Structure formats: structure tokens, C-alpha cells
Amino acid sequence: MSWDLMPSTLEGQITMEKTPSYFVTNGAPKRIHSMAKDIKLIIVVRNPVTRAISDYTQTLSKKPEIPAFEVLAFKNRTLGLIDASWSALRIGIYALHLESWLQYFPLSQMHFVSGEQLIVDPAGEMAKVQDFLGLKRIVTDKHFYFNKTKGFPCLKKPEDSSTPRCLGKSKGRTHPKIDPDVIRRLHKFYRPFNNMFYQMTGQNFQWEIEEVGETPSSRD
Ligand SMILES: Nc1ncnc2c1ncn2[C@@H]1O[C@H](COP(=O)(O)OS(=O)(=O)O)[C@@H](OP(=O)(O)O)[C@H]1O
Numbered sequence: 001m002s003w004d005l006m007p008s009t010l011e012g013q014i015t016m017e018k019t020p021s022y023f024v025t026n027g028a029p030k031r032i033h034s035m036a037k038d039i040k041l042i043i044v045v046r047n048p049v050t051r052a053i054s055d056y057t058q059t060l061s062k063k064p065e066i067p068a069f070e071v072l073a074f075k076n077r078t079l080g081l082i083d084a085s086w087s088a089l090r091i092g093i094y095a096l097h098l099e100s101w102l103q104y105f106p107l108s109q110m111h112f113v114s115g116e117q118l119i120v121d122p123a124g125e126m127a128k129v130q131d132f133l134g135l136k137r138i139v140t141d142k143h144f145y146f147n148k149t150k151g152f153p154c155l156k157k158p159e160d161s162s163t164p165r166c167l168g169k170s171k172g173r174t175h176p177k178i179d180p181d182v183i184r185r186l187h188k189f190y191r192p193f194n195n196m197f198y199q200m201t202g203q204n205f206q207w208e209i210e211e212v213g214e215t216p217s218s219r220d
Helices: 020-024 028-035 048-062 094-102 115-120 122-132 180-201
Strands: 041-045 074-076 110-114 144-147 152-155
Touching: 020 028, 020 094, 041 094, 041 115, 048 180, 094 180, 110 115, 110 122, 115 122
Parallel strands: 041 110
Antiparallel strands: 144 152
């Protein structure tokens, strides 16, 4: 990002910027803090195991020749040694990344959205986001409908169009089937970091519950 491209914000306006990678970028908290100390931060998080598979699925769509997920996930599979330096896995260690942000911003300036809840109850999550931003609850359940073909909620009618709008083809893709043993090992790997994250945020995202069942994206 070019750090001088943020537009000036006039009275009564809110400037929003969305770059998921900032959450895991060294130096981002410091630089953002030096730009605007009272900025509000919204972080969307989902089960780190599903997140890793989603990340891998995105890369796979661009580079079909990459090794299998099960290969990339381990430094040594026989020893069960997870490769935490693989970015798809490292990003999901939310507690680690949050720690850097907490050096610069208080928790009160942060809002965490559950990626799972966002799918199940988009209006509920949007209500919380609007409250956090100090906005009137303008976006409500009237604006969403569940699109059976897409398998996700979509917008009924955006402002600038007369037709419903779903997110693009690259969002909500079917994930490849991953060896259940690898999934189990990853859940075990993340458990302490998830618990740390729940403590730091004061929010329990209930990712352990999914361990026994299917994750929202493992529809295949
Ligand atoms: N309404 C709706 N429609 C489609 N997809 C939805 C929706 N709400 C949440 N999701 C989930 O968003 C996931 C993709 O978001 P990303 O974080 O990859 O987006 S971004 O590229 O970083 O902007 C995407 O992950 P995948 O399922 O792995 O593709 C979805 O599970």
C-alpha cells in the first residue's frame, strides 16, 4: 500500500480500507498507528484450519501444480511436525498477530467478526459492525437472502443496481478433501493459540465444536 493514498476524511464521513494481509504484516500496526491513533479496526476471523484450506484452495486455483495440502502442512509428517512457517498456517495463529496490534491499539478499538457467524447470520454480524462504528443500523436482514445455488447469503439489491448480488466465483469455492488425520492434527496444533485468542479478545469463537463435525466450507 502507498501510505499517503488514504483520502482526507471530512466531518461526518468514515473512510474505510480493507486489506486482510495487514493483520499479519510486520510493521503495519506501528505505521497505521502513526497515521491515525483513533482508527477502528475490524478483523474477520474463522476457524484457522478451514482458513488454511481456503487459502490453499485459492493458491491452487492459480497454481494447480503446487504440492498437496497434506505435504505443505508438515515439516515432517511422520513426526507430526507442523510447518508453522507456511503462510497458510501461520496466518491462522491469530493470537500471535493480535499481540503485535495490542502493542499499539487498545482492544476497545478492535472489533472481531466471526467468519462462521457472518455466513449464518450476516445481518446480525452487520448490526454489531454498525454499532461498533457508531452508525445507525441501516443494513439489516431485509438486505440479505440465502442463495441456494451459491450456498451463501447474498445482497438482495445493492444501491447502484436493481439486481441481487452475490460475492464472486473466487469466494465460496468447494475445498479439496483433506486427509481427516491431518485436519485433526491441525486442530490440535491450533487449540492453544485459539484459546489464547479467546482470552485476549474476550470472545469464544467456538472453533473446537467444529472438530467433531463438518466445517461450513467442507461441503464436498
Ligand atoms: N456471503 C458470502 N459469499 C461468499 N463467501 C462468503 C460469504 N460470506 C463469507 N464468505 C466466506 O468468505 C471467504 C472468502 O473470503 P476471503 O477472506 O478469501 O476474501 S479476501 O480474498 O481475503 O477478500 C470464503 O471462503 P471459501 O469458502 O474458502 O472460498 C467464504 O467462505
